[in-house]
Amino acid sequence: MKSAVEILSALAEPTRLAAMRLLWDGREHCVCELMRELGASQSRMSRHMSVLRNAGLVVDRRDAQWVRYRIAPDLSAETFALLEAALALSGKPQRVAA
Incomplete structure (x- = not known):
């Protein structure tokens, strides 16, 4: 498991936090999206x-010329809680899909 500092540092950049907001729906998203x-x-x-x-927050899969991303399925409870808290503080509603 990555440290809380590593995870929070990754989430501290607004574009990365916004990307995690989009991925929070539990689906896979193309980098083009x-x-x-x-x-x-x-x-x-x-x-x-x-x-x-x-x-350790996302996993990827190559699909032709694009890469698709989703939330890492094996997040620890602690990492999930950090991510959920960061999204909640940034105004993101609760997760709608697993």
Whole structure:
């Protein structure tokens, strides 16, 4: 498990937090969708998602030329609680899907 500092550092950047907000619905999202929703270039979005992946918060899957992301299915209870708290503090409602 990553430390709380590593997780919170990954979530401290507004674009990454916004990406986690989009992924919080429990579904898989294409990086192209994240780019469109967040107004980020492909390279910028990929860098942000790499930070989230390295923090253990998301997993990815290649689909042709795009990469699809979702919340990591094996988050510890502590990591899940940190993520939920960060999203709640940023105004995100409770998770609607697992």
